[in-house]
Amino acid sequence: MRYVSLIAGAILLSGMAVACPAEDLTVSLPGVEITRIQATFDCGAEGVALGLPSGAFTVEYLNAGDNHLAVLPLHGKKLIFTNVVSGSGARYAAARYIWWDAGARGVTLYATGVDGHPKADCRTVRKK
Secondary structure (H helix, E strand, O other), rough: OHHHHHHHHHHHHHOOOOOOOOOOOOOHHHHHHEEEEEEEEOOOOHHHOOOOOOOOEEEEEEEEEEEEEEEEEEOEEEEEEEEOOOOOEEEEEEEEEEEEHHHHHHEEEEEEEEEEOOOEEEEEEEOO
């Protein structure tokens, strides 16, 4: 068993982990209360250009202790963003994207790429 653990650890450290198809992801956080918040946004044509759905879409926020995630629909798939340091508001990052909820200043999706730093200003439709 120790041998298997060492090989698995070496593979993970070398970046050669094998991806397995899955529909659900479970992370065990014993003793930590989890809260889920769903909010609906619309980011207009700029959002569609960045890969968000046309019209209203739902973002799920998952908070568990010091872990804060936002799950957004991008390019027809769900992308998990994690909370990162922000001067104000709640800022989440995933791949080349930043989802920034700056409170009264609004919510913005930013992307970094060869085409510069396109962004989409979004409006909150509903939060529950």
